[in-house]
Amino acid sequence: MEPRSGCPVNAAVEVLGDRWSLLVLRDVIFGDRRYFRALLTGSAEGIASNILADRLVRLVDAGILTRGTAARGQRARYSLTEAGIQTLPIICALGDWGLDWRSGSDELRGRQRLIRDQGPAFIADLMDELRVRHLDAPPRPHDGPSPFERLDAARDTPAG
Known part of the structure; x- marks a missing residue:
């Protein structure tokens, strides 16, 4: 997929710049939804099946996701690439921008607050955990709950 210009911002926007691509990635990353049906039914925004199918193809073609091979009668699993x-x-x-400038429910904003409060090291830990889940990297030891378990707990805890 060749970008329309040599501008790096344009190249990124051509792959990630529509609403649905980012929401599909959000659901793969934070919801661990890796199958078409899970992505379709788990979308709070109500993505249509034809839009989801199109975005998955685009994300695979762009090298953002891979699509596992599925034998007849089996579902294909999507995985993140690096x-x-x-x-x-x-x-x-x-x-973070949404926290500062847009309204939303406290339940859904809790995860983002935790990410922001924990900072770049927490994001790096999340990325390492994604490498374990999607790229079969060896797990790194950590004290206490995994970064994703901490996010799940933050989402289940009302903001105070």
Whole structure:
């Protein structure tokens, strides 16, 4: 997929610049939704099946996701590539902007607050965990709950 110009911002926007691509990545990253049906039914925004199918093809073609092979009657599983994992800081930056400038429910904002409060080291830990889940990297030891367990707990705890 060749960008229309040599501008790096344009090249990124051509892959990530539509609403649905970023939301699909959000659901793969934070919801661990890796199958078409899970992405379709788990979308709070109500993505249509034809839009989801199109975005998955685009993200695979762009090298952001891979699509596992599925035998007849089986479902294909999508996994993040390293390029896909590297979108996490972008998604987190967008979430921070949303915290500051847009309204939303406390329940859904808790995860973003935790990410912002924990800072860059936490984002790096999340990326390492994604490498374990999606790229079969060896797990790194950590004290206490995993970064994703901490995010799940933050989402389940009302903001005070």
